[in-house]
Amino acid sequence: MSRRSKMKWIGSCLAMVAALWLASASAAGLSIQSSAFKNGQPIPKRFSCSGDNQSPPLTFAGVPRNAKSLALIVDDPDAPSGLFTHWVLYNMAPDLVVLAPGASDQPLPGPAVTAKNSTHHANYHGMCPPPGDGIHHYHFKLFVLDTRLPSDLANRAALVKAMKGHVIAHAQIVGTFKRP
Numbered sequence: 001m002s003r004r005s006k007m008k009w010i011g012s013c014l015a016m017v018a019a020l021w022l023a024s025a026s027a028a029g030l031s032i033q034s035s036a037f038k039n040g041q042p043i044p045k046r047f048s049c050s051g052d053n054q055s056p057p058l059t060f061a062g063v064p065r066n067a068k069s070l071a072l073i074v075d076d077p078d079a080p081s082g083l084f085t086h087w088v089l090y091n092m093a094p095d096l097v098v099l100a101p102g103a104s105d106q107p108l109p110g111p112a113v114t115a116k117n118s119t120h121h122a123n124y125h126g127m128c129p130p131p132g133d134g135i136h137h138y139h140f141k142l143f144v145l146d147t148r149l150p151s152d153l154a155n156r157a158a159l160v161k162a163m164k165g166h167v168i169a170h171a172q173i174v175g176t177f178k179r180p
């Protein structure tokens with residue numbers, strides 16, 4: 001390898017390391033929180049099928065400046081039939097910082113789109129584990145993307161596929177719920 005080729009290769013490596021460092025540094029502060037529950041703690045009944053079945057309040061912070069959109073997936077890996085998706089929301093504006101309680105029942109903010117959940121409806125479906133099934137864990141996963149996605153994604157699987165290679169950062173909060 002010639003000296004010039006080596007220098008180009010070293011320059012490319014340094015650029016890649018710098019890009020990775022910047023991406024990790026900008027993602028380090030990303031967070032998703034809820035005023036209704038703390039990470040690892042129970043989600044109040046009003047956000048379940050036993051209550052008002054409304055989406056809980058969520059706040060987002062530390063979104064990297066190069067973000068083009070946000071996506072949110074809420075799912076329950078403890079469901080008896082396997083992973084159950086409660087809410088799929090994407091193309092949210094990157095400057096969105098709050099989803100109020102019951103946001104799923106209101107007009108979506110800006111260019112946001114809701115895809116179908118596991119009940120085949122494009123809305124929030126509150127926690128509803130079978131009675132006596134023990135504690136279920138609900139993952140509220142926030143994804144920061146470097147692009148806006150097509151507005152016709154059908155469900156969680158389509159969103160996950162479309163996000164591939166576009167996730168700049170992600171964060172999650174996990175709440176628990178059980179029905180007696």
